[in-house]
Amino acid sequence: FRCRAGSQGASVVVSSQMTSGRVLLALVISPAKRVSFFEAAIQVGTEDLQVLSAVYSQLGNAYFHLHDFAKALEFHHHDLTLTRTIGDQLGEAKASGNLGNTLKALGRFDEAIVCCQRHLDIAQDLNDKVGKARALYNFGNVYHAKGKSICWSGADPGDFPEEVMTALRRAADYYDGNLAIVKELGDRAAQGRTYGNLGNTHYLLGNFRGAVAFHEQRLLIAKEFGDRAAQRRACCNLGNAFIFLGEFEMAAEHYKKALHLARQLKDRAVEAQACYSLGNTYTLLHDYERAIDYHLKHLIIAQDLNDRIGEGRACWSLGNAHTALGNHDQAMHFAEKHLEICKETGDRTGELTARM
């Protein structure tokens, strides 16, 4: 069928077929197309408030996936108001959850916590275990993001101010609560996500052994589902944790797996990140030839992607590796290139370092 947006002129076609009285829709479409479709749907209008709630919710989610969090906030807020008005408790719980995620993305953590609490309270009232688990996961994400948002002046994981550590510990507590429920429910996909974020939280708390154990669980579940994006994330996070454990060979192995997966996924930005991590890891292993090889790979991708900051970092690292090998001409070349990029990007700290 065709759905038109009247005066705005937008139209979206979604294929449909009737099978046994049910409408099957090809809704595996991009968030941008979903936005067009549901904006058009609002123009068409409906007297069914449950349907309107679903349209607001879908629009909010589509804007969330487009990272337009202000618009996402607007529609999830409309949904919340509507569900409260019509007394739809389950709908209100879902709207609260989505609003909490959106407020978190906007850095409005205290308001996000209120929404998570409402989501959790309703789930408990309705004896809804799935809802409760999801609310606890969202709570964990809010406290994790809150902890990370507090400035720590470049401190290492495990060495943050008490306020940060408190937020991270709370995040771990909520993830633990979530994990207990999703294990009981046998929801492996949810367990995978929680293990990943628990790994990241323990990493920031300085518990690197714990982080490794959680990320290994995450990797195992990602393999069960054939989810290569999640496998890549887990490998990257495992590499980071092994660096802090001083186990650089193990870190290199995981970063190599992350690189291989990034190439399979054809994601150039994360491929560049893996090359940069590998370059740094081989520098720590004093294997400067390999470090140069990976930093050059990083440099080429950064140039392809027009990522001047990445290019500057690659040049800085290449300058250091060539210095270590006594290749002074090459070292000077990359140092000058680094200086030029720092001037262009307004990186005063980098510029001062380059001049040294």
Next chain:
Amino acid sequence: DHQSTAVPSSQIPHSDAIEMEPETMETKSLTDYFSKIHMDTVMPGS
């Protein structure tokens, strides 16, 4: 002790290097809405 490795700070990953799992957004079914639009399309004026 992980701190004893004396890793140069420029070479180690920082907190922004960690990769978080995706948020889980709640979804609401639109089946009723699509059914209605479909019926309006196949039976105009009904």
